[in-house]
Amino acid sequence: MTGLSGKWHLLLTILQLAVVSLSFADLPVLLHFMTLFLFAGTETIRLAATNKFYALSHELEQAEKQQAHLNETFKAVRNERHDFLKHVSALHFLLEHQKHDEAKAYLDDLVGEYEQTNLSIKGERGIVAGMLHQQYKRAQTAGITLVYDLDLPVSALPLPDRHIVALAGNLLSNSIDAAEEWQAARGKQAEVSMQLYKKSGLYLLTVKNTTMPLPVNIVDRLFEVDGLTTKGEEHDGLGTRIAKDIVHKHGGYLDFVHKDEQFTVKIKIPSVTGDIQKEQKD
Numbered sequence: 001m002t003g004l005s006g007k008w009h010l011l012l013t014i015l016q017l018a019v020v021s022l023s024f025a026d027l028p029v030l031l032h033f034m035t036l037f038l039f040a041g042t043e044t045i046r047l048a049a050t051n052k053f054y055a056l057s058h059e060l061e062q063a064e065k066q067q068a069h070l071n072e073t074f075k076a077v078r079n080e081r082h083d084f085l086k087h088v089s090a091l092h093f094l095l096e097h098q099k100h101d102e103a104k105a106y107l108d109d110l111v112g113e114y115e116q117t118n119l120s121i122k123g124e125r126g127i128v129a130g131m132l133h134q135q136y137k138r139a140q141t142a143g144i145t146l147v148y149d150l151d152l153p154v155s156a157l158p159l160p161d162r163h164i165v166a167l168a169g170n171l172l173s174n175s176i177d178a179a180e181e182w183q184a185a186r187g188k189q190a191e192v193s194m195q196l197y198k199k200s201g202l203y204l205l206t207v208k209n210t211t212m213p214l215p216v217n218i219v220d221r222l223f224e225v226d227g228l229t230t231k232g233e234e235h236d237g238l239g240t241r242i243a244k245d246i247v248h249k250h251g252g253y254l255d256f257v258h259k260d261e262q263f264t265v266k267i268k269i270p271s272v273t274g275d276i277q278k279e280q281k282d
Contacts, residue, residue: 123152127162149193151197154196158271168194182210212261
């Protein structure tokens with residue numbers, strides 16, 4: 001669903017045709033102007049309704065993706081819990097038979113697997129955990145090192161969950177895209193990191209990634225212009241603008257640095273965004 005249904009389009013078209021037919025009638029000038037305004041008003045309603053339906057459709061699509069990510073994360077946790085006793089039994093067997101080196105190697109592998117999930121979901125609310133876990137798996141599949149250096153959960157940001165997912169999700173997705181391109185070109189492992197901590201009433205969120213050199217005209221307007229992207233035609237270039245709009249909406253500040261094939265985004269968000277929004281509205 002990307003707009004009004006055919007039924008509503010037909011109804012509005014009939015109404016507009018009826019209005020147009022009145023313009024040919026022998027009516028006072030004032031009524032002719034009224035028919036013109038009625039026609040324009042009908043078309044405005046059509047466009048507004050179509051845009052609203054499109055926005056709702058986009059939100060529904062994003063919600064479905066987030067639900068899928070959450071389900072995937074839940075499945076991973078459930079599988080790990082299901083296999084936990086099996087791993088304990090295997091370790092117990094190795095230790096009973098004095099196979100300490102094998103037990104240590106087995107345990108190291110096991111801890112590494114659990115950390116992949118734990119780093120993504122520790123202390124996070126469901127929808128945010130799903131997004132972080134999905135981005136972690138995506139980076140892992142691409143052979144990219146993704147580090148979550150979080151003093152507190154991303155869910156702790158004083159934003160609605162949908163804004164946290166859109167903000168962090170877009171930043172991570174863009175970073176992984178750029179790192180993947182750099183990795184293919186340079187033949188070395190790329191890195192992406194997300195850091196979050198709180199200081200002096202501010203939440204400080206930093207996302208870094210390796211990247212290919214970017215044209216100056218792109219860098220200067222990267223977070224300002226819709227549709228501007230350093231990636232291929234299949235990308236719409238909306239992610240950076242969406243991120244900046246969310247930060248500004250909550251009274252925050254966004255800055256970025258591109259230097260020596262590394263791109264860094266730094267975001268500061270006040271711990272109490274509601275008061276700032278109220279002051280800006282007043």
